[in-house]
Amino acid sequence: MYSTHTIKRFAATLTIGFLLAIGLAAAAQGGNAKPAGMSSQEWKALVARSDAMNRYYQLGAYSPQARASNERRAQATNRYYRLGRYAVVRRSNGFIWKDAGVGAGATFGAIVLAGGIVVALRRRSTDRPSFPTTA
Numbered sequence: 001m002y003s004t005h006t007i008k009r010f011a012a013t014l015t016i017g018f019l020l021a022i023g024l025a026a027a028a029q030g031g032n033a034k035p036a037g038m039s040s041q042e043w044k045a046l047v048a049r050s051d052a053m054n055r056y057y058q059l060g061a062y063s064p065q066a067r068a069s070n071e072r073r074a075q076a077t078n079r080y081y082r083l084g085r086y087a088v089v090r091r092s093n094g095f096i097w098k099d100a101g102v103g104a105g106a107t108f109g110a111i112v113l114a115g116g117i118v119v120a121l122r123r124r125s126t127d128r129p130s131f132p133t134t135a
Contacts, residue, residue, distance in 0.1 A: 034043035054060045078084040
């Protein structure tokens with residue numbers, strides 16, 4: 001089997017790997033941070049101004065191609081998941097016999113299982129039989 005030293009070395013390696021992964025993931029997300037020397041209010045103003053210019057000049061997410069692409073993606077998603085105008089509405093007749101059959105089968109199976117457990121426990125008695133004494 002494994003020695004204590006091997007297990008500890010494996011645990012230490014695993015811990016270092018997790019810590020490196022967390023550190024690198026945090027560094028990778030730093031791309032959206034505000035530039036050094038800029039206050040939070042200045043950064044928010046710059047982002048708002050950039051967004052307004054993109055909207056005015058129809059750049060990035062506001063371009064006609066991007067809007068058409070988003071619309072096509074939304075329609076495809078609605079069609080796939082049957083949402084919106086693609087929704088299928090069926091009238092129910094009230095009682096669903098298929099579900100009732102599944103429930104009846106499950107109930108019957110539970111009764112058979114419980115009966116089997118009772119029979120198995122009754123046959124496996126721990127009491128020893130008593131023998132009549134002859135006197």
